[in-house]
Amino acid sequence: MPEPRYSSGARFITFEGGEGVGKSTQVRRLLARLNRAGIDAVRTREPGGTPKAEAIRSFILQGRSESWGAGAEAVLFASARLDHVNELIAPNLAAGRWVLCDRFHDSTRAYQGLTGGVDDKLIGALEELALNGYTPDLTIVLDMDPDVAFRRVETRAVEDGLAVTGDRFEKEDLVWHRRLRENFLAIARDNPERCVVISADQPESALEEAIWQIVSTRFAQQLAEHQA
Ligand SMILES: Nc1ncnc2c1ncn2[C@@H]1O[C@H](COP(=O)(O)OP(=O)(O)O)[C@@H](O)[C@H]1O
Ligand SMILES: Cc1cn([C@H]2C[C@H](O)[C@@H](COP(=O)(O)OP(=O)(O)O)O2)c(=O)[nH]c1=O
Numbered sequence: 001m002p003e004p005r006y007s008s009g010a011r012f013i014t015f016e017g018g019e020g021v022g023k024s025t026q027v028r029r030l031l032a033r034l035n036r037a038g039i040d041a042v043r044t045r046e047p048g049g050t051p052k053a054e055a056i057r058s059f060i061l062q063g064r065s066e067s068w069g070a071g072a073e074a075v076l077f078a079s080a081r082l083d084h085v086n087e088l089i090a091p092n093l094a095a096g097r098w099v100l101c102d103r104f105h106d107s108t109r110a111y112q113g114l115t116g117g118v119d120d121k122l123i124g125a126l127e128e129l130a131l132n133g134y135t136p137d138l139t140i141v142l143d144m145d146p147d148v149a150f151r152r153v154e155t156r157a158v159e160d161g162l163a164v165t166g167d168r169f170e171k172e173d174l175v176w177h178r179r180l181r182e183n184f185l186a187i188a189r190d191n192p193e194r195c196v197v198i199s200a201d202q203p204e205s206a207l208e209e210a211i212w213q214i215v216s217t218r219f220a221q222q223l224a225e226h227q228a
Contacts, residue, residue, distance in 0.1 A: 008093060008094060008095065008096040009096065009222050009225050009226060010040075010092070010093045010095075010096050010097055010098045010099070010222075010226075011098050011099075011137045011138065011219055011222055012089065012093060012098070012099045012101070012134060012136045012137050012138075013030070013098070013099070013100050013101070013136060013137065013138045013139070013140065013215065014100075014101045014103070014104040014106070014136040014138075014139045014140070015027055015100070015101070015102050015103065015139075015140050015142065016103060016104070016106045016107060016110070016139055016140070016141045016142070016184055016187075016195075017141055017142035017143060017144075017181075017184055017200065018144075018146050018149055018177055018180055018181055018184070019146070019149060019150070019153065019169065019170050019177070020146075020149035020150060020152045020153035021142040021143070021144050021149050021200040022142055022152075022200050022204065022207060023102050023103065023142055024045070024102050025204055026140070026142065026204075026207060026208060026211055027043050027045075027100050027101075027102045028043065029204070029208040029211075030100055030208070030211055030212070030215065031043045031100055033208065033212055033215075034098060034100075034215075037216075037223060038226065039098055039223065039226050040096060040097045040098070040226075041097055041098035041099070041100060042088075042092050042097050042098075042099055042100070043099075043100045043101075043102070044084070044088055044089070044099065044100070044101050044102070045101065045102035045103060046077075046080065046081060046084060046101060046102065046103040046104055046107065047060060047061075047077055047080045047081075047103075048080070048084070049084040049088050049089075049101070050083050050084050050087045050088050052080070052083045052087075053080035053081070053083050053084045056076055056077075056079065056080040057080065059076070060073060060076055060077070060168060061167040061168050062167075062168070063167075063168050066168060070111075070112045070116030070117060070118045071112070071118050071119075071122060073112055073116075074108055074112035074113070074116075074118050074122065074123060074126055075126065077107075077108045077112065077126075078108065078126035078127075078129060078130040079130075081104070081105065081108075081130040081131070082129065082130045082132070085130060085131060085132055085134050086132070089101070089134055090132075090134060093134075096226075101136070104136060104139075105127050105130065105131060106139060106141075106184065106187050106195075108123060108126065108127075109123050109127070109183075109187055110180055110183045110184050110187060111169065111180065114183035114186065114187075115176065115179055115180045115183050135194070136194060137194070137219075138194065138196065138214070138215070138218060138219075139188075139191070139194050139195045139196070140195075140196055140198060140211055140214070141184050141185070141187075141188045141195055141196065141197045141198070142198060142200035142207075143181065143184065143185065143197050143198065143199055143200055144181075144199060144200040144201040145181075145201070146174060146177035146178060146180070146181055147174060148201060149200070150174075150177075153170070185197065196214050198210050198211065198214075
């Protein structure tokens with residue numbers, strides 16, 4: 001794998017997978033874990049992370065670009081990502097802070113590309129443009145049956161007294177979400193050095209431990225240097 005362009009020793013880790021598999025929960029838990037190990041880290045999300053990217057997020061997730069088609073939406077996600085990389089991800093890595101991101105470019109490839117039918121060439125060109133060399137050092141793909149993940153999201157909504165309305169993509173049917181799951185697994189197979197697939201169908205703390213084992217093994221040297 002090519003060395004990233006930043007030289008601070010900080011690492012860029014992304015979390016991917018379908019809806020409700022526990023990405024946000026595990027991003028929070030890994031952040032706390034890194035902090036306890038003396039590592040300075042920030043967490044962020046996509047689409048979003050910067051004011052401009054959050055504006056694009058609201059636009060897409062409210063369904064306002066739905067009729068434009070998956071190609072135009074891929075471009076929108078990429079423009080949000082370009083701002084996010086330039087304004088938040090790159091500066092934090094340069095300052096030596098690890099960056100944990102809830103979804104990143106694999107989501108565009110999985111949702112708009114493989115599931116939405118957008119041409120691979122466009123997806124590839126958008127990746128090159130938006131990432132600007134900032135390919136994640138590690139991507140954790142949380143994998144589970146979408147039916148079970150949906151029940152988690154419903155439970156959360158009921159407990160919070162909220163209606164289960166669903167945003168732009170949560171409204172798609174189970175067949176669509178099963179295909180999405182297979183597409184994330186295909187991306188992981190195509191990128192074996194970067195991606196690690198973990199079963200998300202286990203208790204939160206067990207999942208946290210499994211992720212910590214991967215992170216602390218893979219980045220043992222960086223962890224030791226940062227703690228020194
Ligand atoms: N390992 C887990 N087991 C059971 N429920 C979980 C687990 N991880 C997260 N949850 C719950 O499932 C819901 C979705 O989790 P979240 O982290 O928001 O998923 P995502 O970011 O992938 O959409 C939340 O209510 C959360 O508390
Ligand atoms: C980053 C990204 C997200 N998405 C979708 C995935 C989600 O449905 C939505 C982001 O919603 P979000 O609520 O953050 O995700 P989750 O439901 O996993 O907690 O946007 C894309 O279609 N393409 C992308 O490039």
